Amino acid sequence: MSDLGELDRSGAPEKPAAPRRGAGDPVKALMHRHRELCERAVDPLEIAAGLEAHGVTDRTAARFRHRDVFSLAEEMYARVPRGDDTPARPAPTALPRPRPGRALLTLLPGALSAAALTGLRLTEGRPRLLVAAVGVLAVTLALRQTLGKGPLGPRVGTRPGRFGTTLWTCWLLAYATLGDGLLRAAVAGGPDGPPTGAPDGPWPVAPAPLLTLTLACAPAALCAHLLSARARRRLDASRGLEEFTASVQPLLLGVFTLFLSALGALTALCAAALDEQPAYAPVLTLGALLFLARLLTVHGFSHVPAIVLGATGTAEALALATVFAGRLPGCGFLSVPVETLLTAWGPASLPALLCGAAALPLFVHATRTLTRASAHARTARPC
Numbered sequence: 001m002s003d004l005g006e007l008d009r010s011g012a013p014e015k016p017a018a019p020r021r022g023a024g025d026p027v028k029a030l031m032h033r034h035r036e037l038c039e040r041a042v043d044p045l046e047i048a049a050g051l052e053a054h055g056v057t058d059r060t061a062a063r064f065r066h067r068d069v070f071s072l073a074e075e076m077y078a079r080v081p082r083g084d085d086t087p088a089r090p091a092p093t094a095l096p097r098p099r100p101g102r103a104l105l106t107l108l109p110g111a112l113s114a115a116a117l118t119g120l121r122l123t124e125g126r127p128r129l130l131v132a133a134v135g136v137l138a139v140t141l142a143l144r145q146t147l148g149k150g151p152l153g154p155r156v157g158t159r160p161g162r163f164g165t166t167l168w169t170c171w172l173l174a175y176a177t178l179g180d181g182l183l184r185a186a187v188a189g190g191p192d193g194p195p196t197g198a199p200d201g202p203w204p205v206a207p208a209p210l211l212t213l214t215l216a217c218a219p220a221a222l223c224a225h226l227l228s229a230r231a232r233r234r235l236d237a238s239r240g241l242e243e244f245t246a247s248v249q250p251l252l253l254g255v256f257t258l259f260l261s262a263l264g265a266l267t268a269l270c271a272a273a274l275d276e277q278p279a280y281a282p283v284l285t286l287g288a289l290l291f292l293a294r295l296l297t298v299h300g301f302s303h304v305p306a307i308v309l310g311a312t313g314t315a316e317a318l319a320l321a322t323v324f325a326g327r328l329p330g331c332g333f334l335s336v337p338v339e340t341l342l343t344a345w346g347p348a349s350l351p352a353l354l355c356g357a358a359a360l361p362l363f364v365h366a367t368r369t370l371t372r373a374s375a376h377a378r379t380a381r382p383c
Contacts, residue, residue, distance in 0.1 A: 316351060
């Protein structure tokens with residue numbers, strides 16, 4: 001017995017000790033942290049999307065001895081114990097069709113705007129004020145419904161921004177209708193009265209941008225639906241996260257271009273119908289800003305759009321405030337930047353500049369977030 005013990009200590013082969021859980025099997029520890037994700041996943045790509053949403057990158061996967069996140073997700077999916085009630089891997093997602101009721105809902109803001117503008121042209125005096133008040137209330141409620149459900153509504157479980165995006169959307173639309181006229185009147189020393197709904201009144205009103213942008217809810221919903229549906233189809237066909245990102249980037253750019261093309265056509269049509277000059281720059285920049293904000297909100301990224309829309313609306317309000325503040329004794333310098341911009345480029349240059357400056361970083365943010373697999377995982381509700 002003693003000789004045997006000495007033989008063991010002298011270098012004879014012994015049975016290796018069991019490896020420690022953390023050092024020998026790091027994937028098992030990762031599976032334990034994401035146990036719920038692994039158990040409900042129906043394929044490896046869904047696990048990969050969930051890991052990506054939690055900040056796991058290919059560099060992180062290398063620490064788990066895998067070349068990328070998808071390879072790591074495949075091992076995690078294969079090692080999950082599954083019973084007879086585990087759902088089978090679904091077939092490739094067919095392109096869903098929008099629900100007719102929700103598709104018609106996207107037409108409601110534009111239809112109500114057209115009806116309200118028609119009523120304003122056919123009435124005068126107090127009846128016109130009543131039509132204006134009812135029209136504003138109806139369009140606001142229609143926008144709230146359109147932006148809360150269907151292809152333009154946030155998916156289930158999404159937290160809205162601190163102040164939400166619907167409030168700032170309504171403010172930006174109101175400025176597109178009344179802001180330029182108020183700014184022009186303020187620089188000239190007015191306004192001498194409230195808006196009358198006429199383009200030549202003391203506070204000129206431009207209804208064409210409002211009609212254009214409310215009618216644009218329909219093409220915006222269609223484009224959002226196309227992006228969500230085709231991205232889910234490519235999510236099923238992809239074999240890795242990089243492959244999915246490379247396939248969704250041109251899709252996102254194509255959908256964005258399609259919306260801007262539709263918005264440009266609506267701008268020309270509405271301006272011609274209302275006998276106004278088409279304001280392409282402010283309408284296209286504002287439309288791009290609002291569309292990008294909705295796309296991000298729909299896919300669960302509502303915080304940044306709320307901040308950007310809020311900052312844009314606040315900047316427009318401050319620009320107007322500086323013009324009125326410049327009338328105070330010794331404060332004329334406050335209105336110099338806005339008046340200089342107005343003299344050089346006209347009142348429409350202010351919203352075009354502010355909305356364009358806000359849309360550019362939001363577009364960069366969208367190209368980074370909406371091309372990730374986690375933005376289009378199956379947990380999202382259908383359009």
